Amino acid sequence: MSAPAEKPRKLGIAAGGGPLPLRVADAARAAGRDVFIVGVRGAAGPSIEAWPHGWVRVGAMGRFAKLFKDAGCEDVVIIGPMSRPALSDIVPDFRGLLLLPRFVRRMKSGGDDAMLRLVVEFLEDNGLRVIGAETILTSLLAAEGLLTSTAPDAAHQADIDVAIRAARDIGARDIGQGAVARNGKVIALEDIKGTDAMLSRVAAEHPGDAAGRSGVLVKLPKPAQERRVDLPTIGTRTVERAAAAGLAGIAVEAGGAIIADTGEVARAADALGLFVLGFPPSRVESLTR
Template identity: 50%
Template sequence: MAGGTSSAPPETSSGSPLGIVAGRGPIPLAVAEAAREEGRAVFIVGIPGETEKEIECFPHEWIKLGALGRTVRAFKSAGCEELVMIGPLTRPELSSLKLDWGGVKFLSRFVKLMRQGDDGLLRGFVDFFEKDHGFRVIPAEQVLKGLAAPPGCWTVKRPDEQAERDIVRGRDLLNTIGRFDMGQGTVICRGIVLAIEGPEGTDAMLTRVAGLPPSLRAAEGSRAGVLVKLPKPDQDRRVDLPTIGVTTVENAARSGLAGIAVETSGALVVELEKLIARANELGLFVVALEGGRHG
């Protein structure tokens, strides 16, 4: 998969080509499709072993994570001025990085950033592209309209009083631990914190919840508890917003939860209509809070 390169796209009437640093999952491809539908050229840098191989439908280059100099040259050669950084990446082991000269020059900063947690690391990469090399990093939802979570309750089912209390407790918890650069998700059931998202991600957290004793979760034949996913208080919202999709809904249902709460414009939603239809089918609510507040 590594090493494949296609020619850079021409500039269009919509402005310079959009550069995409593509992590895992379907959103990088969705952003590329949205840009192309608007008549804008796209150039994608994919990370071997992380990015979906379907990016090869677009002008692209496969570049290993530590090859920062090559990444910059690829975007410059393609004529990109704006970049979207989208899709999760596995936190790299320093010893496994294949650094080029650009990566070597960034190494001392990278080591310091690794000690600052995920937020610090992401801010460092944004600064690398913007301050060091003159790109503009823009949020994915600026390109893919409808990607940001809309306000209100999206589903037929709505949270009951207990779910409302669980949402408030989850919001308060995440706002507190987020200052320590901890996870963006938690599961609260009847006031009890069942799980806090770690580096393994939301789906793995929900799998843990599904394995808990039934006495801690919903009674058989009923649903209780809420998955709450919010951005960290001080994070750069152009990158690494919480993301939910149909799989999130299905895993929440498998864990016996009653619903999901996110923040309006503080989460990315993959295939909103399909997500709503699946949540209605499974009997879950999905609600977006205004500014992290509910009610």
């Protein structure tokens, strides 16, 4: 008689906003995993309450780990947008209080990646294994090539190169993951306010040529990025914001960015006349070496 199959490891999901936490939960359940979701207050939506779940406030690091451990989770995915909190908004529990000086130092000296590394370190110090969302839902990662019927022309490709260099530069300083270039010049850089805020600035300050779309948004991982968390992400909202800013398209690093729903993003971009392109990592290296 054959031995019974080993039960898959239970998955914990640290949920920020948007649809991705539940898409990962659905994929995990389809693969036979039990799932427990911890929603971050102020970020995750009430839809997580359809699943076994708990809630945690920003700064309550002890409760964060305890909820996963008490639920029997072994692996944890951190997924979904979360706004960087102001120091005054962090209400630590005892474990969080012990970590607070390190959080403050990283908030002052680094960006989001520095802080997320601290969260990953804390969870793994407590016996949990942090894994990338794409290990559960493989379709999340951007593929190489053109996603849309609209394609970039030579001027757009030149703008992509300009924006890659700019995004790589701010990424090396842990500032942001995105840049917008138009007509060979950088016109916007992402900061801690995120991509939506950057595109809103472009729409207000650089509305573009009424005769047609121009300029591109590029998103790529930071050079020293903790790739299990906070990979650059685009969705239909990104496409809509890019269109409102008069841009011609969006380009991301293949294998280094998450597309929330490839089909929906492609349909939205085609309807608005934008291209969406996945470029190879070698293009980044050739431009920035």
